[in-house]
Amino acid sequence: MPRFNMNWIYGLIIIALGLLFFTGGGNMMAGSVKQEATYTKFQEYVNKGYANNVVVNTEQKTLKMFVKPENTRDVFGKDPKQLGEKPYVSVQIGSIDELEKYLTDAQKAAKIKDFAFDNDKGGHFTDILIQIVPFVLLIAIWIFIMRRMGSGGAGGGSGVFNVGKSKAKMYEKGNEIGITFKDVAGQEGAKQEVQEIVEFLKSPQKYTDLGGKIPKGALLVGPPGTGKTLLAKAVAGEAGVPFFSMSGSDFVEMFVGVGASRVRDLFHQAKEKSPCIIFIDEIDAVGRARSKNPSMGGNDERENTLNALLTEMDGFGTNSGVIILAATNRADMLDSALLRAGRFDRQINVDLPDLPERKEIFQVHLRPVKVDETVDIDFLSRQTPGFSGADIANVCNEAALIAARHNSSAVGKQDFLDAVDRIIGGLEKKTKIMTAAEKRTIALHEAGHATVSWFCEHADPLVKVSIVPRGRALGAAWYLPEERQITTKEQMLDEMCALMGGRAAEELFTGHISTGAMNDLERATKSAYGMVAYAGMSDKIPNISFYNNQEYQFQKPYSETTAKIIDDEVMKMVNEQYNRAKQILQENSEGHKKLADLLISREVIFAEDVEEIFGKRPWVSRSEEIMEDNTPKLEDMPDEVKAAEEEHRRSQGL
Structure with missing residues (x-):
């Protein structure tokens, strides 16, 4: 037997409609039985009283004489039931004027009831089309929708019937992505962690002969922009095996059970392509x-999807040769069952790059940028503390755009500094209107920060001070933070003192305080509460930490008496540093005034200008030491990473 096909039904419907329209079925063609006659015969029928009414078509030069029901046998020779509702006689005519005169006389003589003129050119064909087209459109739309509902391949999931299929994008060979470890600068520790996964996929027998098993999964954890996705692409590019890529949100759908179905379909495809x-x-x-509350989310669709994922990763089935890589910047929110060994065996921290790693990242992103001889990568690395890889890429792009805006032939050092300022502080607003008094207050405020930080041993080294409005800030002081692994109490107090320098300068040298110090006060207060409540650095509550990151915590882990002590200690700490800042400013009031006047005249001053006023700072930054001591050694790297790094350094002339 031939296989059933929906096209048969479509064809039968079209044939039925055609028969309905063209065989007299329905009301459209009912009463259309006609007979041709000469004009003389027409006059004979009229004179005998057979005509009911007459319709004249002036365009086609024809008329229709509709016959009275009682006279149809005289004209057609048939019974009225066989002729339909309105049988008529069709006649070719000559002069319209003569015909009109004849019909007028016939109407007066009561031979016909009435007559009318019709100017239609198209006949019935146009009527048929007008009435058929809507039905044809409805059928076409129905066919289109049915085909769309059933469309989509196994991996597409684009149709309603394929909604449970996986949306993962598959690369038959991972190296089709075109990214390898040499494209991932820095992150040597993370690269070394995932290198074993690549090695196992390339030569699994090396590990299985010793009884080892491949890690089932690796979770990349780190802040946004640190290169987690880039590292996963590099693993796929190095391994050269099939690579399935998708986002966690691709499992989510409006239909119940779709997420779990997509998880099962994804692993089914992966097992067919293993190792992958x-x-x-x-x-x-x-x-x-x-x-944990059974009354909330007991049948949550997301939980069903997670249960399916847990089962597929480490259930009774086997996933031989299938490795799961995942990335997130919110590892603390993940389910503990997902993080256990046997599912994600490794958690790889992809942290913000330190000083030497930022230098390597700059070298990667500066490859396509045309730079001049003024650009110093070491200097740029020190100017971007806390920047992620994505931020550094943005700095290089912004610098190129700024240079192009100035019609430069190459990107220079100043373009990069402007790009860093643009990203940190926002767009310059030189057109913002300020009075002379406001400008002087801002200059005194920023000069206060610069002066106090210059004389605090552990405060961050000053880079420049500006009173040009950027974003929401009316002025700013740029520092070069030391990248410490641990922070002492003395260092935090010096930084707090530098923060209070702006408010202290306003009070001392203008006689009033303003809202310009709100951000400074907020940061100082948070730092003080952190020192007292979390780090145990207060005199009255030493060595106690009330830090608690447990979810659904509805009460404070300390009493009201302790809360009062914490508040008192914070207030005491902040006020002590405020008074200390005022004392430093009073001792260096003359230099502070020169600094403020210089700011008013030039709007931007640098550390060299501060050094001319106050003399050389006795404390030296550790940035140069860090750059020298922490440069990664080739001999400490894995063989594959070492080869890629050697090739990269040769290409850079390093």
Whole structure:
């Protein structure tokens, strides 16, 4: 038997409609039986009283004489039931004027009831089209919708019937992505961690002969922009195996059960292509901790998806040769069952780059940029503390745009400094209107920060001071933070003192205080509360930490008496540093005034200008030491990473 096809039904419907329209069915063609006659015969029928009414078509030069029901046998020779509702006689005519005169006389003589003129050119064909087209359109739309509902391949999931299919994008060979470890600058520790996964996929027998097993999964954890997705692509590029890439939100759908179905379909495809890698970006979209309250979220779709993922990763089935890579910047929100060994065996921290790593990242992103001889990569690395890899890429791009805006032939050092300022502080607003008094207050405020930080041993080294408005800030002081692994109490107090320098300068040298110090006060207060309540650095509550990151914590872990002590200690700490800042400013009031006047005249001053006023700062930054001591050694790197690094350094002439 031939296989059933929906096209048969469509064809039968079209044939039925055609028969309905063209065989007299329905009301459209009913009463259309006609007979041709000469004009003389027409006059004979009229004179005998057979005509009911007459319709004249002036365009086609024809008329229709509709016959009275009682006279149809005389004209057609048939019974009226066989002729339909309105049988008529069709006649070719000559002069319209003569015909009109004849019909007028016939109407007066009561031979016909009435007559009318019709100017239609198209006949019935136009009527048929007008009435058929809507039905044809409805049928076409129905066919289109049915085909769309059933469309989509196994991996597409684009149709309603394929909504449970995986949306993962598959690369048959991971190296099609075109990214390897040499494109990932810095992150040597993370690269070394994932290198074993690449090695296992390339030569698994090396590990299985010793009884080792491949890690089932690796979770990349780190702040946004640190290169987690880039590292996963590099793993796929190095391994050269099939690579499935999707986002955690791709499992989420409006239909119940779709997420779990997509998880099962994804692993089914992966097992067919093993050995392979599955990469799930932003896994926290489906991997959040399940609710502990049975009355809330008991049948949550996200939880069903997570349960399916847990089962597929380490259930009774086997996932031989399938490795799961996932990335998230919210690892603290993930379910503990997802993080256990056997599912994600490794958690790889991809942190913000330190000084030497930022230098390597700059070298990667400066490859396509045309720079001049003034650009110093070491200097740029020191000017961008706390920047992620994505931020550094943005700095290089912004610098190129700024240079192009100035019609420069190459990107220079100043372009990079302007780009850093643009990203940190926002766009310059030189057109913002300020009075002379406001400008002087801002200059005194920023000069206060610069002066106090210059004389505090552990305060961050000053880079420049500006009173040009940027974003929401009316002025700013740029520092070069030392990248410490631990921070002492003395260092935090010196930084707090530098923060209070702006408010102290306003009070001392203008006689009033303003709202310009709100951000400074906020940062100082948070730092003080952190020192007292978290770090145990107060005199009255030493060595106690009330830090608690537990979810659903509804009460403070200390009494009201302790809360009062914490508040008192914070207030005491902040006020002590405020008074200390005022004392430093009073001792150096003359230099502070020169600094403020210089700011008013030039708007931007640098550390060299401060050094001319106050003399050389006795404390030297450790940035140069860090750059020298922490440069990664080639001999400490894995062989594959070492080869890529050597090739990169040769290409850079290093």
